[in-house]
Amino acid sequence: MSDLHIVSQFQSELDAIKAKIIKMGGLVEASIVGASASLYNRDAELAEHVRASDAAIDTLEQQINDEAARVIALRSPNAEDLRLLLTVIKVSGNLERIADYSKNIAKRTRVLLELRSIDGSPAALRRMAREVELMLGDALNAYVQQDQALALSVIARDEAVDQIYNTLFREFLTFMMEDPRNITACMHLHFIAKNIERMGDHVTSIAEQVVFYTSGEKPTDERTKADVTSSDAALSGMKPTWSTGAE
Amino acid sequence: MIESQKGAPPEMPDIDLAKLPNTTIGDIYVENPRMTARQVQVNYGDKTAIEGVSLDIGGCEVISFIGPSGCGKSTFLRCLNRMNDTIKTCKVSGDIRLNGDDIYAPDVDVVPLRARVGMVFQKPNPFPKSIFDNVAYGPKIHGLAEDRGHMKQIVQEALERAGLWSEVHNRLDDPGTGLSGGQQQRLCIARAIAVSPEIILMDEPCSALDPIATARIEHLIHELSSEYSIVIVTHSLQQAARVSKRTAYFHLGRLVEVGLTDRLFMKPQHEMTNNYITGRFG
Secondary structure (H helix, E strand, O other): OOOOEOOHHHHHHHHHHHHHHHHHHHHHHHHHHHHHHHHHHOOHHHHHHHHHHHHHHHHHHHHHHHHHHHHHHHHOOOHHHHHHHHHHHHHHHHHHHHHHHHHHHHHHHHHHOOOOOOOOHHHHHHHHHHHHHHHHHHHHHHHHHOOHHHHHHHHHHHHHHHHHHHHHHHHHHHHHHHOHHHHHHHHHHHHHHHHHHHHHHHHHHHHHHHHHHHHOOOOOOOOOOOOOOOOHHHHHHHHHHHHHHHO | OOHHHOOOOOOOOOOOHHHOOOOOEOOOOOOOEEEEEEEEEEEEOOEEEEEEEEEEEEOOOEEEEEOOOOOOHHHHHHHOOOHHHHOOOEEEEEEEEEOOEEOOOOOOOHHHHHHHEEEEOOOOOOOOOEHHHHHHHHHHHOOOOOOHHHHHHHHHHHHHHOOOHHHHOOOOOOEHHHOOHHHHHHHHHHHHHOOOOOEEEEEOOOOOOOHHHHHHHHHHHHHHOOOOEEEEEOOOHHHHHHHOOEEEEEEOOEEEEEEEHHHHHHOOOOHHHHHHHOOEOO
């Protein structure tokens, strides 16, 4: 796998696309960190910066997709090269979506600055975002190093993110039931938590692409979905807890 | 047709056994094989061209042989209808059977064998005869036509199946050599199928053709695969990917890997296959 292409230009094109994915990944990591910090520190300026930085990420996604399409058309790649190009298109899409969620968090941060603060939740959201950011870093490292084991470990870690989300979901419900004046802020915070949870899903998808790129197989095990808030059974199971909290 | 392909044996690299797998990766067997090859070895003088090649060719399947120049893919193809017999220094050992018949048995006459296993070459090679006579040649020497009317019917059917009838039906007496390259190649395919072969071997049939003529031949291969087994040697990986159900990768005289084409091109098992199909140094 380490051998170089006979046509060095082809190799350069593949390397350039990979480099762009890494650059895009770096920008997306920074946007997660920025969005999380702006929320935690109530920093409007940083939130604005995160919003503004999304355009560069969108441009990179477009460039990566155009370049991948061009190489597929001109070089007719096979095997690991074809798998690389198929995965860069998906991975760039995942990265772009993650950046959109960061941007959305930054937008909501601006709104939240005008509202009463909710105790404890920014710290929990920061922990959750931190975990997603670390997972993204590992997924990108796995991509560059073609490290399937690392990619699989990233997939397994998404469960922890889902569990933080479940906890926050309950907390926000409790806050809203305690005092209706919390509802607006909690709704925004809940959307932020959901955004971070979705980021985790996109990182997991990137890790799944790494598994396909390195092995030619998609991960077979159905990954554990620990976000139970959308399940009817789980909702009915939660009811007593809310009641207790509201009493 | 056969004599025109005579020539010096191709240059063969020395085999570095250390780099090659001992056995072929992938499933060499198919259900209801039309042709079976087992442990085929070919020597040109004291040089081993291919060694230990075992492979089934199924009924109505298209299988591609790919690999770098001198890997033995054409040599193996030519074993399948004993074309290597025309090279004096060439010695073939192993077991090759067509529907259970040992084609290297001492009593086998190669002329009817080559009617059962037809061949199309890299360069279109019509006889310097009319279009009609080119196609009628095989049925005539094999005594397949009962009378002139029957012969006309055989020729028309062969030309129709080769997708050439509509282009030549009003000029069957024109010389075959006057057709375009792509038409000549389809004429050679019509000539091969006129004797109702069981298998058609194609040795880089499109390498001298433009993309349109190539597309026509590939379409034809697809059409013909409902009736015949087709073995195609090609240097065009994309052609192998487009036309064949299975692909066999040869390297340094060994059959390294064989498998379904889509799997082989998406996820080759052996590093040599991967390096070859991705255009890397092997």
